[in-house]
Amino acid sequence: MTAIVSLLTALALIPKLPELxxxxxxxxxxxxxxxxxxxxxxxxxxxxxxxxxxxxxxxxVIQLKEEINDLLGELGRNTRYQTE
Numbered sequence: 666m667t668a669i670v671s672l673l674t675a676l677a678l679i680p681k682l683p684e685l686x687x688x689x690x691x692x693x694x695x696x697x698x699x700x701x702x703x704x705x706x707x708x709x710x711x712x713x714x715x716x717x718x719x720x721x722x723x724x725x726v727i728q729l730k731e732e733i734n735d736l737l738g739e740l741g742r743n744t745r746y747q748t749e
Contacts, residue, residue: 676702 679695730746737744 676699679699727748730748734744734746734748
């Protein structure tokens with residue numbers, strides 16, 4: 666949580682830094698840094714979406730394996746999949 670607050674504080678101060686520092690080229694560097702941060706946030710959101718989908722898929726595969734094992738058990742056969 667502290668890291669998030671620190672990041673938000675830094676983002677809030679980014680537009681004010683050129684006025685505070687008054688160095689040439691600072692605004693351009695800050696704009697590039699901000700654009701990079703936005704791009705990284707978008708990539709992170711994409712990765713989170715992929716991760717969630719992968720975990721949902723894996724959960725479903727495990728569920729199906731358990732169902733197959735249950736049905737094989739009802740038929741008196743050995744289970745096929747180890748799910749634990």
